[in-house]
Amino acid sequence: MPDFAVSPLWGILRTYSLLATPRSFMETATPKALMHRPLSTLRSLALTTLALSPALSSLPVHAETLATGKMGQCQGTIEYNAKAQALGFRLAHGDTFYCGARQEETLALLNSALKALPEDAQLEYLSIGRLIDYDWIGAALVAQATQDKNWNAAQASPNSHAGDEPNTYAYVSAYLSGEPLASVWNDALRAHGVEIAAASIEKLLISGPDVEQNPAWVPSQKGYPFDAMLHYRLRPLNAPITTE
Numbered sequence: 050m051p052d053f054a055v056s057p058l059w060g061i062l063r064t065y066s067l068l069a070t071p072r073s074f075m076e077t078a079t080p081k082a083l084m085h086r087p088l089s090t091l092r093s094l095a096l097t098t099l100a101l102s103p104a105l106s107s108l109p110v111h112a113e114t115l116a117t118g119k120m121g122q123c124q125g126t127i128e129y130n131a132k133a134q135a136l137g138f139r140l141a142h143g144d145t146f147y148c149g150a151r152q153e154e155t156l157a158l159l160n161s162a163l164k165a166l167p168e169d170a171q172l173e174y175l176s177i178g179r180l181i182d183y184d185w186i187g188a189a190l191v192a193q194a195t196q197d198k199n200w201n202a203a204q205a206s207p208n209s210h211a212g213d214e215p216n217t218y219a220y221v222s223a224y225l226s227g228e229p230l231a232s233v234w235n236d237a238l239r240a241h242g243v244e245i246a247a248a249s250i251e252k253l254l255i256s257g258p259d260v261e262q263n264p265a266w267v268p269s270q271k272g273y274p275f276d277a278m279l280h281y282r283l284r285p286l287n288a289p290i291t292t293e
Contacts, residue, residue, distance in 0.1 A: 116161035121149035127162035137176035148182040177279040188266035202272030222248045246284035250277040
């Protein structure tokens, strides 16, 4: 039985509020230092949101393993929690800091898990884990921010637009749930009758001069998002699109 206290899947039940996230939670951090504390730090941060859905804390911790396979330098597993209606990646790092999973490996594992789901299985969440473990997602986020004229590296946030308060978490979340990434996930998810509705992130990390470029796509310049815990909320294909 997996320990959901340290499982990425458990993170979907403790999703951090995007719009209420204070800037103090963003940090410029050295990956080597984070390697010794990511799980405990992320877990304590995520606990602050249990009040949003107190009933979730009573859910059983049983999850069924649906698929396993190579994910870069790591061994990947996808688990399904029927009570939470949640599917989640779980990556075994061993002695390596980051996995470097490729898009093909990620989708192959997801497709295997979706095929293994019971016919009546309901899906409401998909938990991905840390962006730094997925080269194809993390590098795309960095490229987006470095090329976007609306991104202010000096402030490590988007510029204000139409009087709105700049919100780094909302910016990253919108990119991760938008195109072209949404279509990549949806190509697999739609076979099960669901698609991406929104992204939720925790523990967003910002590049800085003391951040080691490991993996190589981590920016050497200061002020760009490169890592976070990522969870998706899903919706049925026929559900109306809403803005939150």
